[in-house]
Amino acid sequence: MANRKDPIPWIKAVVFPAALLPTLYFWFAALTGNLGANPIEALIRGHGDWALRFLLLTLAITPLRRLSQWGGIMRFRRMLGLFAFFYATVHLLGYLMLDQFFAWGAIMEDIVERPFITVGMAAFALLVPLAITSTRKMQRRLGGRRWLRLHRLVYPAAALAVLHFYLMVKADTREPLIYALLLAILLLMRLPPVARAITRKP
């Protein structure tokens, strides 16, 4: 279809508010007493879940482009990545401000002694430079190749985020293992032979 008008800004105008729905739901439910008996826990975990989901969605963009040959999809990658960072930030701030209420001693002890928190903090730390360099200006300043190399940090970040979830659960590892499987698929699709095989020829 030869559409002279670019449809992507319109799609983005729908995707952007949709991506905010989870956080709006959690805050509204928490403040009105509809997030269960332990709303702080539910709020923190809910944002963690969505950080992971947006991270996987971000990583799904490139394989989807190869499968579909629709280059336009690449223009959603930054938005999704920044939403992953947004949910991860609220997840972390919720832990620091609501769960621990700035008890820095306890927080430091957690970071040093609890592997799942150490790993979660590391995942977040890897996302920070990616968010900072997400603007077009920073992309230009770094130069394409260096920027690309830096943004490969998203792979260890996603792996650590899944590990963080896996190490947190007590016995029922099904959910984190599902995320691990999805991440493994998304990473496999990037191996050169696989990437070549799934790329639709125009």
Next chain:
Amino acid sequence: MLIKRPNAIRPSEITPESVYRERRRFLKLGAAGAIGALALPAQAGLFGGSDEGPPGKPDFPGLKQSRFSVDEPATSWESVTTYNNFYEFGTGKEDPAENAHTLVTDPWSVAVAGEVEKPGNYAFEDLLKPHTLEERVYRMRCVEGWSMVIPWVGFPLADLIRRLGPTSRAQYVEFTTLHDPQQMPGQRRAVLDWPYVEALRIDEAMHPLTLMAVGLYGRELPNQNGAPLRLVVPWKYGFKSIKSIVRIRLTEKQPQNTWNEMAPHEYGFYANVNPAVSHPRWSQARERRIGEFLKRDTLPFNGYAEQVAHLYRGMDLKRFY
């Protein structure tokens, strides 16, 4: 066996239900003011709990009030009955309240076995009949770092064990939860090694604080809280307080409890509440009382040290966690 009584608490000091309800409402109003009109909690907002009471009429009228009760505001009925760890009905906190309706608690019988003079199968009613039920408001501390205050209805386990006649070889008491994947959908997956088993040393079991509970808030136990019969050991982490018991066995050797078997470095046999010994994956120094915003310090033996610390005299609690 010397048992220290908490003689500091007189029956007259125990807060009646109407008063602690009122106090909750007062506390909540203060919190609501703090965050404005948004805080009209249907259940529990970020800054305070609900004061919605249990439905219907009490099932146990004229309950005796126990002098072992603590004088702290009870966690709301809503929270106590919707935020549960009962993996037999799913691993999410809200799963048991949603799924436990499939549990059939009537008829119910309990097999008594092992080192007792009167083994056999006891109908739940017969097991209960000789006992006078009382209300005991206990703190409950979960190993995950949250806590509640729950008005249980029950009777001392010691009375039951005495009636069953333990032999001289009885050193431990083992409890087993129902194993029936038809009624307990969570058991269709091997999340834990079913059936759930817990155990106490005989002196722990005979301690006057150790309760067999059949109700809470003056009502029969909801299924998600372990109907019709559960254990309550208030100085130990919640997972020791096994639910929906179908078997009680007195043994000479220390039984293997489920969580200890699952992850021995994380969950011990004793599982006494101890702020000084961290769980490998989280600190036990503080806890969030459900319905409160700020965490509070966790007390040794969950605040029952005066009554129970002597049971563990000379033991290295870092080793026997």
